[in-house]
Amino acid sequence: MKVQFPKITVWRAIFAAIMLSGLAATYLRVMYGLGGSTNMSDKFPWGLWIGFDVMCGVALAAGGFTLVAMVHIFNVEAYKPVLRPAILTAFLGYSLVVVGLLFDLGRPDRLWHPLVMWNPHSVMFEVAWCVTLYTTVLFLEFLPMVFEKFGMHKPLEWIHRISVPLMILGVLLSTLHQSSLGSLFLIVPEKLYPLWYTPILPLLFWVSAIAVGLAMTIFESWHSSRAFGRALELPLLASMGRVLAVLMSVYLWIRFLDMSHRHVFGLLGRNRTETWLFGLEIALMAIPAVLLFQAKVRMRPGALYACAVMVVFGVITNRLNVGITGLEAGSGTHYFPKWSEVAVTLSIVAAGFAIFHFVAQNFPVFEGHPHEAALAELEETEEDPVVV
Amino acid sequence: MSKAILYDSTLCIGCKACEGGCAERWGLPYNDKIAAEETISAHKLTAVETHGERYSRRLCMNCQQPACASVCPVGALQKTALGPVVYDADKCMGCRYCMQACPFQVPTYEWDKRLPKMRKCDMCSDRQIKGKQTACAEACPVGATVCGERDELLTEARKRIAEKPGGYYNKVYGVQEVGGTSVLYLSAVPFEQIGLRTNVPMEALPETTWRVLELVPDVVSTGTVMLGGIWWITNRRAEVAKKEGRRK
Ligand code: SF4
Ligand code: SF4
Numbered sequence: 077m078k079v080q081f082p083k084i085t086v087w088r089a090i091f092a093a094i095m096l097s098g099l100a101a102t103y104l105r106v107m108y109g110l111g112g113s114t115n116m117s118d119k120f121p122w123g124l125w126i127g128f129d130v131m132c133g134v135a136l137a138a139g140g141f142t143l144v145a146m147v148h149i150f151n152v153e154a155y156k157p158v159l160r161p162a163i164l165t166a167f168l169g170y171s172l173v174v175v176g177l178l179f180d181l182g183r184p185d186r187l188w189h190p191l192v193m194w195n196p197h198s199v200m201f202e203v204a205w206c207v208t209l210y211t212t213v214l215f216l217e218f219l220p221m222v223f224e225k226f227g228m229h230k231p232l233e234w235i236h237r238i239s240v241p242l243m244i245l246g247v248l249l250s251t252l253h254q255s256s257l258g259s260l261f262l263i264v265p266e267k268l269y270p271l272w273y274t275p276i277l278p279l280l281f282w283v284s285a286i287a288v289g290l291a292m293t294i295f296e297s298w299h300s301s302r303a304f305g306r307a308l309e310l311p312l313l314a315s316m317g318r319v320l321a322v323l324m325s326v327y328l329w330i331r332f333l334d335m336s337h338r339h340v341f342g343l344l345g346r347n348r349t350e351t352w353l354f355g356l357e358i359a360l361m362a363i364p365a366v367l368l369f370q371a372k373v374r375m376r377p378g379a380l381y382a383c384a385v386m387v388v389f390g391v392i393t394n395r396l397n398v399g400i401t402g403l404e405a406g407s408g409t410h411y412f413p414k415w416s417e418v419a420v421t422l423s424i425v426a427a428g429f430a431i432f433h434f435v436a437q438n439f440p441v442f443e444g445h446p447h448e449a450a451l452a453e454l455e456e457t458e459e460d461p462v463v464v
Numbered sequence: 465m466s467k468a469i470l471y472d473s474t475l476c477i478g479c480k481a482c483e484g485g486c487a488e489r490w491g492l493p494y495n496d497k498i499a500a501e502e503t504i505s506a507h508k509l510t511a512v513e514t515h516g517e518r519y520s521r522r523l524c525m526n527c528q529q530p531a532c533a534s535v536c537p538v539g540a541l542q543k544t545a546l547g548p549v550v551y552d553a554d555k556c557m558g559c560r561y562c563m564q565a566c567p568f569q570v571p572t573y574e575w576d577k578r579l580p581k582m583r584k585c586d587m588c589s590d591r592q593i594k595g596k597q598t599a600c601a602e603a604c605p606v607g608a609t610v611c612g613e614r615d616e617l618l619t620e621a622r623k624r625i626a627e628k629p630g631g632y633y634n635k636v637y638g639v640q641e642v643g644g645t646s647v648l649y650l651s652a653v654p655f656e657q658i659g660l661r662t663n664v665p666m667e668a669l670p671e672t673t674w675r676v677l678e679l680v681p682d683v684v685s686t687g688t689v690m691l692g693g694i695w696w697i698t699n700r701r702a703e704v705a706k707k708e709g710r711r712k
Contacts, residue, residue: 111575118505118572121563149691151698182558182573182580186538189557195539199673200561202680204537244691248684255676262672263531263565266663278676407569 091426098423101416105179115414120404124413127399128421129176131257132392133169134207135281138289139296140166140214141250148243155316157309160221160441161300162293167214168431170207172424179420199259206253213246221439254285261398267406270340271354272398280331284391287323290316291387298381300436314374317383321368324361324387331358350405353397360390467547467592468614469523469601470621472650473658474631475608476519478512485603486510486523489588506572506583510600513659518651520658521609523600524549524570524585525638525645527668532562532571532584534670540582547614547646548589553581567642567664587646614646621650643668 105113116123139162146152147159178184190204216235223232258281261268274280294313301308335341344351364383373379404410413421435441480499487494492507503522504511510523526549533541533549540555541562558580563571574580588598592611596602601611610617618636625632637649641664649660656662 107578109576109578109580110573111577116560116575118503118563118575119569121560121573145691149695149698151695151702153702180559182560182582183556184558186557189555190537193538193540193555195534195536197534197670197674197677198537198539198561199677200535200537200559202677240695244688244695247691248687251687252680252683259673259676260561262676263535263669264567265665265669265672266567266661275672275675403564 091430094419094422094426097415097419098426101419101423102179104416105420110182113414113416115411115417117409117411119407119409120411122399122403123411124400124417124421125176125180127396128392129180129424130173131395131399133173133176133424134254134257135285135288135391135395136292136388137166137169137173138250138254138285139292140169140217140289141210141247141254142286142289143293144217144243145247148240149247154312157312157442158293158297158316161296161436162289163214163217164221164432164435164441165292165296167211167218168428168435170211170214172428173207174211175427176421176424199256199262203253203256203260206249206256210246210249210253213242213249216242217246221435221441225439250285251282255279255282257281258398264403264406267403268398269350269402269405270338271335271343271350272402274334274338276330276334277398280327280334283323283327283330284394287320287327288388288391290320290323291384291391294320294380294384295388296432298377298384300442303433304436304442306442308377310375310377310380313377313380314371317368317374317380320384320387321365324365324368328358328362328365348405350397350402353393353401357390357393357397360386360393364390466528466545466614466646467587467611468526468617468646468648469587469598469609469611470617470648470650471521471609472621472624473518473520473608474650474652475606476512476521477606477608478514478519479605480512481603481605482521482600482609483508483510483512485599486585489591489599504570504572506574506581509572509583509585515658518653518658520649520651520660521600522570522659523647524587525568525642525647526585526587527642528644528646529642529668529670531565531567531642531669534673535561535565537561544589546589546592548587548592549584549646550586550589551582551584556582558582565669567669568661614648617648621648624650640666642666643671 101113110116114123114125143155143159143162147155174187177187181187190201191208195201220232220235223229223235255278258277258279261273261277262275265273294316297309297313300306344354364386367373367379368383373383400411483499484494486509487498490509492509498508501508502511502513510521513520513522526547528543530541530543530549533543537559538555538557540552541549542552543549558573560573560582562582563569563573571582571584573582588596591598597611601609604610618639621636625634625636631652633651633654635655637651637655637660638645638647643666649655651658651660654662
């Protein structure tokens with residue numbers, strides 16, 4: 077018998093290196109606490125794990141609710157082929173946010189406390205409940221893929237029976253906590269730099285979450301078409317690019333209005349880190365918005381992909397600015413993540429990619445997989461609840 | 465009636481007796497090295513700062529409407545009727561939102577512990593319940609820190625300003641700042657010169673988030689009806705289209 081080693085590729089090597097560093101960082105976190113594993117301080121109590129793992133993690137997982145709303149509630153059938161990957165991303169995303177929280181909380185063993193000890197005045201209490209419930213909803217939305225894989229028809233039917241209320245619940249919960257992640261920062265008017273602090277933070281967070289959800293879907297489709305050698309659903313993605321262009325324009329317009337009402341344009345004249353980061357953030361959102369209005373760009377896979385990536389990075393920059401950099405001056409201190417904070421974050425992202433790949437390979441995530449029988453059946457059952 | 469502390473920085477001689485009294489009450493170590501630290505931390509819940517020849521004390525302001533208590537997801541922080549803002553370490557999950565939200569950057573964290581707690585002054589809640597003064601007020605040899613009813617202390621503070629207008633900056637810090645605090649300050653110079661924050665809002669901070677949170681029921685109810693309605697309309701349309709298609 078010959079032992080077969082997995083092929084060593086560049087990607088696998090990078091993956092292994094990241095995971096090893098993550099392991100070392102985890103050791104630090106467990107043995108030496110937050111002090112030994114992070115650069116957070118009394119003056120700067122939230123670092124990369126909140127700013128990226130939680131704030132960006134939740135935003136990037138927004139595709140789940142955006143597409144569920146489009147396909148099942150607004151009944152845009154055309155987007156169906158990308159619905160499942162979006163749900164999978166969302167489910168993974170939220171699960172990984174919880175993993176991130178386990179690192180970040182001072183007492184991860186008390187993760188469940190907000191569920192039994194209530195403070196309805198706390199935004200974080202609301203977020204905790206929404207995220208818990210929504211992760212459950214996502215799990216239920218993901219289950220059909222498992223049931224189909226193993227040909228379990230009965231449970232498949234049950235799930236379909238509750239699917240509509242479930243989806244409405246999911247969209248509501250997402251609306252609430254996506255916006256609430258912005259509300260978290262309403263309590264620090266004197267700390268958060270005025271380019272970002274605005275009473276409409278929740279609205280801005282919500283709109284940008286919807287947009288980045290679409291951008292992530294384009295991003296994933298592009299990657300999975302390469303990884304699994306599928307044909308790219310180009311017309312579909314191009315039409316999604318259209319929606320993205322409109323959403324980004326609306327978002328930028330709201331921001332422009334808000335800033336002019338708050339009279340903060342003068343701040344842009346100052347040569348400060350905040351100004352440059354703000355410029356970067358706006359550029360990463362405005363450039364793809366403009367480009368995506370052109371059919372030429374939308375119909376070229378590479379260009380469409382580049383636009384989606386820009387939006388993703390634009391929203392990431394926004395979340396990091398609100399959650400980290402925009403708070404530095406007001407907190408009277410500087411923060412730069414320690415290597416172990418970066419290592420944990422990278423490991424979580426890498427794990428996300430790896431699990432997605434694994435699930436996509438083994439479960440009927442992408443249509444056109446060899447599970448057509450089950451799919452056909454699904455289509456039939458799906459018509460049932462429609463009869464009103 | 466709620467209790468408060470009045471700190472008169474014009475009387476303070478910088479002897480740091482309050483720091484010692486505080487450390488003793490919390491059972492924290494106190495020595496020359498710790499005395500030299502001018503910032504509050506998890507092992508030093510009050511600190512005397514030097515600003516030129518003037519002194520100023522830092523401690524939790526025990527706000528009237530504390531941001532920390534409003535944001536704590538598990539309700540570990542509570543404003544008591546007596547005045548102190550108290551902390552229940554058994555509830556705390558270590559999210560550190562209180563630290564982020566406090567406009568005075570008061571809460572500190574036991575960063576190096578494996579099972580860390582948040583730490584802040586609680587205006588000697590346990591002592592005040594028994595009718596005793598705070599440990600810092602008791603320790604102060606010159607009466608720069610006194611403890612009593614907030615109303616009475618405010619009257620006293622205003623009296624001191626009126627009696628010696630040249631000796632005081634004509635304001636009491638803590639009356640309006642973040643909607644009022646239970647620690648009041650008097651100073652000879654504008655407050656920012658003794659390290660107090662004058663850029664804090666004059667409204668209670670919990671309002672800023674509550675304005676949004678109170679909309680949640682509206683969003684949920686309206687959202688349910690709207691989404692349900694849209695689903696019903698669009699799917700009904702699809703259904704009709706399909707049926708008509710079949711008939712053709
Ligand atoms: S000063 Fe900060 S920690 Fe103290 S009661 Fe006010 S908000 Fe809470
Ligand atoms: S760190 Fe503890 S006390 Fe502070 S907000 Fe979080 S749970 Fe509440």
